[in-house]
Amino acid sequence: MNKLYRIDDIDRNLKSAGFRPLDILVVGGTGAGKSSTINALFEKDVVEVGRGYEPKTINIDSMELNEFIRFWDSPGLGDDVTKDKHYSSDLIDSLYMDYFKGDGRYGLIDMVLVILDGSGKDMGTTYRLLNEVVVPNFQKDRILVAVNQADVAMKGRHWNERKNCPDSVLLEFLEEKAASVRNRLEEATDVRVPIPVFYSAERGYNVEKLLDMIIDNMPSERRKLMI
Numbered sequence: 407m408n409k410l411y412r413i414d415d416i417d418r419n420l421k422s423a424g425f426r427p428l429d430i431l432v433v434g435g436t437g438a439g440k441s442s443t444i445n446a447l448f449e450k451d452v453v454e455v456g457r458g459y460e461p462k463t464i465n466i467d468s469m470e471l472n473e474f475i476r477f478w479d480s481p482g483l484g485d486d487v488t489k490d491k492h493y494s495s496d497l498i499d500s501l502y503m504d505y506f507k508g509d510g511r512y513g514l515i516d517m518v519l520v521i522l523d524g525s526g527k528d529m530g531t532t533y534r535l536l537n538e539v540v541v542p543n544f545q546k547d548r549i550l551v552a553v554n555q556a557d558v559a560m561k562g563r564h565w566n567e568r569k570n571c572p573d574s575v576l577l578e579f580l581e582e583k584a585a586s587v588r589n590r591l592e593e594a595t596d597v598r599v600p601i602p603v604f605y606s607a608e609r610g611y612n613v614e615k616l617l618d619m620i621i622d623n624m625p626s627e628r629r630k631l632m633i
């Protein structure tokens with residue numbers, strides 16, 4: 407993404423909210439494509455992408471897109487129970503973490519972006535992540551969901567390589583998927599999110615829509631700790 411993409415909108419939103427930068431924690435199951443998503447947003451490799459099932463993101467790390475938005479990558483859940491406990495408690499800590507913003511103020515994670523693997527059907531890890539980690543510790547109206555891996559949502563079929571976008575069959579499938587993800591999440595976690603964007607971090611498809619979703623749903627005030 408161009409670092410200046412909709413920069414005036416971002417500036418206006420954050421000015422009226424009275425704070426910046428906006429800190430976004432990216433969460434999701436291992437292999438959903440959290441790190442790839444951050445790289446796609448930055449249009450370069452800022453975090454290491456896992457190959458296979460080896461999770462590459464051990465610590466929670468931050469990257470600044472521009473002076474207004476900062477992304478925090480996180481390790482994924484869903485590998486094994488012991489590791490998950492460890493990662494869950496790290497994630498919870500990060501939701502309460504006060505960090506130094508460099509301008510004399512302290513800040514907190516302002517939004518959580520949940521990444522789902524659009525090529526899979528299993529949402530169990532995401533439900534657990536929301537129910538056990540995010541929802542008890544974070545404001546529900548600051549959660550966004552996005553469906554990655556749009557290119558392989560139908561096992562690679564119906565992806566138009568030449569135009570780098572889904573054909574009409576896959577597009578319809580993805581639209582239905584986004585709507586159903588939203589409904590299923592609401593049933594399982596009681597969180598109602600804006601309709602998830604579907605995109606492909608790997609192919610650079612709809613990545614600007616992902617940023618649009620973030621820009622159009624920015625919080626109107628600084629987050630306060632839930633006590």
Ligand SMILES: Nc1nc2c(ncn2[C@@H]2O[C@H](COP(=O)(O)OP(=O)(O)O)[C@@H](O)[C@H]2O)c(=O)[nH]1
Pocket residue numbers: 434435436437438439440441442443454455456457458461462463482554555556557558605606607608609
């Ligand atoms: N086909 C496809 N593969 C992807 C996409 N995004 C990520 N991947 C692959 O999925 C694997 C896991 O990605 P990674 O970003 O490390 O996932 P993380 O564990 O959530 O951080 C890597 O092999 C990526 O290349 C995508 O949009 N399409």
Ligand SMILES: [Mg+2]
Pocket residue numbers: 440441442454455456461462463479480481482
């Ligand atoms: Mg990762």
